[in-house]
Amino acid sequence: MFVGFMRIGMMSFGGGLAAWTRQEVVHRRGWMDEAQFLSGYALSQLVPGATNVNLAVFVGTQMRGVPGALACFAGLVTLPVVIVLVAGTLYLHNHGGIWFSIALSGMGAVALGMNLGLGVRLALNNIRRVGPACVTLAITVGIGVLGYPLPYVLLVMMPISLMIAWLGRGR
Amino acid sequence: MSPVLLQLFLLFAGLSMLAFGGGAGVMPDIQRASVEYYHWMTAAEFLDLFAISRAAPGPGSLIVMLIGQKAAGLPGAAVSFLGMFLPSCLLVHFVAKGWHRAAQSNWRPVVERALAPVAIGLTFSSGLALMRATETGFMPHAITVLGAAAFAFTKINPIMLLCGGAAAMVLTSL
Numbered sequence: 001m002f003v004g005f006m007r008i009g010m011m012s013f014g015g016g017l018a019a020w021t022r023q024e025v026v027h028r029r030g031w032m033d034e035a036q037f038l039s040g041y042a043l044s045q046l047v048p049g050a051t052n053v054n055l056a057v058f059v060g061t062q063m064r065g066v067p068g069a070l071a072c073f074a075g076l077v078t079l080p081v082v083i084v085l086v087a088g089t090l091y092l093h094n095h096g097g098i099w100f101s102i103a104l105s106g107m108g109a110v111a112l113g114m115n116l117g118l119g120v121r122l123a124l125n126n127i128r129r130v131g132p133a134c135v136t137l138a139i140t141v142g143i144g145v146l147g148y149p150l151p152y153v154l155l156v157m158m159p160i161s162l163m164i165a166w167l168g169r170g171r
Numbered sequence: 172m173s174p175v176l177l178q179l180f181l182l183f184a185g186l187s188m189l190a191f192g193g194g195a196g197v198m199p200d201i202q203r204a205s206v207e208y209y210h211w212m213t214a215a216e217f218l219d220l221f222a223i224s225r226a227a228p229g230p231g232s233l234i235v236m237l238i239g240q241k242a243a244g245l246p247g248a249a250v251s252f253l254g255m256f257l258p259s260c261l262l263v264h265f266v267a268k269g270w271h272r273a274a275q276s277n278w279r280p281v282v283e284r285a286l287a288p289v290a291i292g293l294t295f296s297s298g299l300a301l302m303r304a305t306e307t308g309f310m311p312h313a314i315t316v317l318g319a320a321a322f323a324f325t326k327i328n329p330i331m332l333l334c335g336g337a338a339a340m341v342l343t344s345l
Contacts (some may be wrong), residue, residue, distance in 0.1 A: 009229045010228045010229075011228065011329075012230075013226065013227075013228050013330075016329065017229075019322065019329070020329075035283060035287070038286070038287045038290055039270075039282070039287065040270075041290045042286035042289050043267070045192050045289075045293045045297075046191065046192075047259065047266055048188045048191050048262070049187045049190055049255075049259020049260070049263065050187070050193065050194040050230050050232035050259065051192070051193035051297075052232075053232065053256055054260070054263040057260045057267065058263055061264050061267035061271065062267055062271055065268075069260070069264050069267075073256075073260060077230065077233070077256075079229070080228050080229020081252070083228060084229070084233045084237060085245075085248060087227055088220070088236070088237045088240045088241075089240070091219065091220070091223060091237075092240070092241065101219065101222050102341050102344050103338075103341050104223075104226040104337070105222065105306075105340055106314060106338070106340025107225075107337045108222070108225045109310075109311040109318065109336050110314055110315070110332050110333050110336030111333065112298055112301055112302060112305075112319075113315040113319035113321075113322060114318060114322045114329060115294060115297070115298045116294070116295065116315065116318075116323075117318065117320065117321070117323035117324075118323075119294035120319065120323035120324075121322075121323050122287075122291050122294065126287050126291070127287070127288060132287065132288035133288070135288040135289065135292060136292040136295070137292070138292070139292025139293060140292045140299070142296070143192070143297075143299075144295055144297070144299030145299060147300075150192045151191055154191070154289070157289065157292075161286075161288055162281065165282070168284070169280070169281055169284075
């Protein structure tokens with residue numbers, strides 16, 4: 001698990017960790033199926049804090065309790081922490097060139113795209129009905145486009161989503 | 172503990188507990204606190220640190236270590252790290268334990284199904300919010316949209332996509 005999350009940490013240049021985590025946890029290692037991953041991903045977003053770090057702790061706890069959580073957390077952050085500190089030290093001593101930051105912004109743009117693309121993939125694989133599709137759409141537009149505060153939107157949408165799931169149970 | 176270390180710890184512990192839906196949501200608050208309130212750095216320096224943390228592998232939230240390092244050296248980086256991750260990791264650990272215990276309950280499958288569209292909606296909305304906050308001009312938006320399509324519908328290696336995005340950005344700025 002340490003090694004698995006170390007791979008996730010090291011692959012995710014420019015962000016896009018959720019996509020890498022799904023790749024490693026669901027497809028490469030088969031630790032969770034897509035539905036388990038998705039609910040863990042949702043809970044990691046709902047609990048405050050960095051989603052991807054939360055997700056690592058969630059996966060670790062599910063699989064092996066406290067040692068698992070520590071292994072996944074340490075695997076995910078150890079090398080990135082060292083790299084960030086080295087990069088920070090270099091930066092504080094001599095400021096990076098303009099081309100460096102332009103290239104960085106290109107990578108960041110792709111990483112953002114990867115997260116949105118992950119959303120598209122998850123939606124195509126997991127949303128089969130009109131009700132859940134409306135929940136996804138309402139959250140996307142409410143927070144992402146209209147800029148309503150996330151807690152308020154979830155306070156409204158989470159009960160609606162629970163009701164839809166409850167009514168649709170057994171189908 | 173010196174005042175600045177305590178300030179760093181409390182700032183990030185507090186903000187991490189407000190970061191529903193991920194760290195990106197409190198990035199503007201982090202910026203305001205470290206530039207305008209505590210004067211640990213200038214606005215331009217903050218943007219540079221943001222770019223470094225985005226480009227480095229691993230969670231983008233590691234930017235708190237860079238801010239801590241700028242404000243108070245390595246001890247600053249360490250307390251910022253603890254503040255950012257200790258409370259939220261403990262919280263998610265207990266949530267995960269409860270979730271695990273509920274494996275056989277009859278409410279968990281319902282909650283699981285209810286959470287799926289929420290997770291996907293939050294993925295889209297945080298992506299859109301980050302686009303608005305960090306991307307200006309046509310090219311970054313175009314790269315993000317193309318990257319999203321390529322990632323969703325093709326099997327192109329993401330590393331190649333990242334390199335392509337960097338190259339496209341550099342070439343169009345020549």
